[in-house]
Amino acid sequence: MSTIADLSKLESDLLGEVSAAGDLVALDGVRVSALGKKGRVSELMSKLGALPPEERKSFGQAVNTVKQKVTEALDARKGILEEAALQARLSTERADITLPVRLGPQGEGRIHPVSQVMDELIEIFADLGFKVAEGPDIETDENNFDKLNIPADHPARQDHDTFYFAPKEGGERMLLRTHTSPVQIRTMMREKPPIRIIAPGRVYRCDSDQTHTPMFHQIEALVIDETTHMGHLKWTLEEMIKAFFEVDEVKMRFRASHFPFTEPSMEIDIGAEAIGKPGKWLEIGGCGMVHPNVLKNCGLDPDKYQGFAFGMGIDRMAMLKYGIPDLRAFFSGDLRWLKHYGFSMLDVPTLGGGLSG
Numbered sequence: 001m002s003t004i005a006d007l008s009k010l011e012s013d014l015l016g017e018v019s020a021a022g023d024l025v026a027l028d029g030v031r032v033s034a035l036g037k038k039g040r041v042s043e044l045m046s047k048l049g050a051l052p053p054e055e056r057k058s059f060g061q062a063v064n065t066v067k068q069k070v071t072e073a074l075d076a077r078k079g080i081l082e083e084a085a086l087q088a089r090l091s092t093e094r095a096d097i098t099l100p101v102r103l104g105p106q107g108e109g110r111i112h113p114v115s116q117v118m119d120e121l122i123e124i125f126a127d128l129g130f131k132v133a134e135g136p137d138i139e140t141d142e143n144n145f146d147k148l149n150i151p152a153d154h155p156a157r158q159d160h161d162t163f164y165f166a167p168k169e170g171g172e173r174m175l176l177r178t179h180t181s182p183v184q185i186r187t188m189m190r191e192k193p194p195i196r197i198i199a200p201g202r203v204y205r206c207d208s209d210q211t212h213t214p215m216f217h218q219i220e221a222l223v224i225d226e227t228t229h230m231g232h233l234k235w236t237l238e239e240m241i242k243a244f245f246e247v248d249e250v251k252m253r254f255r256a257s258h259f260p261f262t263e264p265s266m267e268i269d270i271g272a273e274a275i276g277k278p279g280k281w282l283e284i285g286g287c288g289m290v291h292p293n294v295l296k297n298c299g300l301d302p303d304k305y306q307g308f309a310f311g312m313g314i315d316r317m318a319m320l321k322y323g324i325p326d327l328r329a330f331f332s333g334d335l336r337w338l339k340h341y342g343f344s345m346l347d348v349p350t351l352g353g354g355l356s357g
């Protein structure tokens with residue numbers, strides 16, 4: 001039978017083994033051989049019962065003390081070895097963050113030029129303090145026309161070759177929005193001025209030829225407060241066009257026009273030298289000061305509030321900026337086209353980094 005002297009030898013043996021363990025696996029071996037079910041300390045515990053009662057207590061306590069010391073030593077050694085293992089990994093597994101990104105399969109995908117241009121425009125307008133507003137593609141007649149000062153018998157309705165849904169019984173007749181202007185209405189019904197939003201999105205017109213597709217994209221802008229005037233409209237457009245085409249100077253021309261929801265109304269042309277066609281003008285959208293009736297229709301007092309709006313064709317702008325000749329190819333889903341004209345997912349447009357990367 002073990003004596004107290006044997007016990008202290010066992011203790012110093014075990015502590016020696018613990019501090020000699022060179023790695024976590026070896027340390028766990030020591031733990032099992034000491035404290036495991038059949039370990040040396042556990043075995044002593046199981047022999048307690050065979051001792052005469054007067055020795056049992058003190059021997060039991062002595063074994064427990066050994067067990068406690070060994071446990072503490074194991075924990076301390078484990079901490080040291082874990083730290084050493086971490087340091088070893090850190091010194092071998094170095095990441096060189098200057099290496100180019102390996103794209104893997106995601107690199108095969110392409111961002112569509114329309115998405116790229118939308119992101120570029122959002123970036124430009126965010127910098128000017130605009131926020132993005134959205135509305136649904138399926139709109140009410142009221143938001144798409146009536147509230148925009150286009151009553152049922154207005155000739156402008158015929159300009160928009162509208163896709164209507166079959167009227168629901170007793171319900172409103174829904175349609176596919178023909179422009180992004182209903183987002184103006186939704187915004188003014190929801191928010192009080194000052195308002196400064198852009199609304200990029202899909203629009204639909206029953207029209208299809210080389211330069212028209214039944215679905216295309218627009219970006220709308222709306223600014224309403226108490227003092228906004230045409231000068232602000234012009235400045236905003238100029239800044240936007242310069243930033244978008246990434247040029248320092250741009251020639252712009254406003255042509256008198258008519259939209260029921262703006263007064264006065266203008267069409268916006270840009271000098272095509274910006275895109276290498278000197279002497280030519282290109283129409284990119286419509287704009288004007290928001291018509292007092294539209295403000296009234298949205299519950300805003302036209303004697304107090306005023307502002308401007310514009311709407312532009314995003315697809316058109318993508319064609320101009322990136323030299324893409326055929327509009328229909330935008331929506332044909334041809335992968336070869338997308339490989340050629342699309343953008344890498346890493347070409348996130350930023351003003352600082354240059355919009356088109």
Ligand code: PHE
Pocket residue numbers: 178179180181220259262285286287288309310311312
């Ligand atoms: N909604 C008009 C269109 O689709 C463009 C526009 C927007 C004109 C805002 C003036 C103000 O043609």
